[in-house]
Amino acid sequence: MIDRNMKEPTTNPLTKIWDLFVSPSAFVILAILWCLDLGLGSILAYKRDPQFWMKMDSLPFSQWLERMAPAEWPGSLWVYILVALTWLMVASLLFCTVNWFFRRRKKIRGMGEFLVHLGFLLVFTGFVMGSGWGSRVQNISLFPGESTDIEELGLTLTLDELRVERDAAGNELDAVSEITLSELGGTKVDAGEAKLNSPLIYGSTVVYPNRSRPAPRDVIIDIEGKGVVKISAPDKKALEDGRTLEIINFLYPGQRMGKWNGPGVFLTLASVKGQSLFTSYLGFSNELRTAKFGDLKMTLMGVDTADQAIFNVHRDPGVQLVLYGALILTLGTFWALLGYLRRPSLLPAEVIEEDGED
DSSP: OOOOOOOOOOOEEEEHHHHHOOHHHHHHHHHHHHHHHHHHHHHHHHHHHTHHHHHHHHHHHHHHHHHHHHHHHTTHHHHHHHHHHHHHHHHHHHHHHHHHHHHHOOOOGGGGHHHHHHHHHHHHHHHHHHSSEEEEEEEEEEEEEOOOETTTTTEEEEEEEEEEEEEESSEEEEEEEEEEETTTOOOOOEEEEEBBBBBBETTEEEEEEEEEEEEEEEEEEEETTTTTEEEESSSEEEEETTEEEEEEEOOOOTTTTTTEEESSEEEEEEEETTTTEEEEEEEEOOOOOTTEEEEHHHHHHHEEEEEEEEEEEEEEEEHHHHHHHHHHHHHHHHHHHHHHOOGGGGSOHHHHHHHHHO
């Protein structure tokens, strides 16, 4: 018989909040909302501006949120919602991880659950840190043998070798870059291979190979009365009188700079002491093919191309968390799988009987 005068046991509000955050259902709902917000928001942002993601990726997310998001309002509302959902998911993963110690620490087989939660937490936190902070240098173009200083990161990037793998039809499958990272002073700090889905990682510095492309590198010029010379970027070509010719910039087909249209090349003639004397543009149209550089009349004869690698270099404070998290997540997955396979209901009857005798 039920005593109607008995009061319902009261539950601590903090306990209710805790139970909510450690609930698998709550995390699944958060994850679904996160995916829906990201998917729908991305589609709307792309329709407004097809370059949206390129512009966002050019800055750390915290800087984009501070500088660019207010100007996009209300179109950036979905981004603010995504940030809130992200922090809620991180909190849920953290509480679930801690909860294992309070309620399930005696179940050794359940260690896989703890490792999976911890791995997800580290990976997620690492991605949040990497997206929100650090610095990024985009679209670094290098030919094999070339180097460039990345002053923002205090490093020099050198492309030692580039191997472009293609299919039978000539389509690019992958570009494998052998690269070297050095301090600006010249001390080598790391070297290795970078390719699709396999960047070079040095501490918090990540070198992402973007793509490769055929790019103009060598220019063939006919200098009236002096013959044909070949100029290779970035080297200078010394003339008989000690002056030098140097490639300043290329314009690709369809590219435009001021009144000049690509394809073509900007050349500069420098004195023996290296002082620039004349700079002009040579193109393939009849009116741009020949130009005067002081007392020298030059005609563009041709441009040779070579494979060029494109890199994005990030200073990512969360990359090590992602690596450790992925390792722990893998370990937890196998631990949980082995625990599942060793459940009594999945073992033969004679094995269960032997275990019971122990």
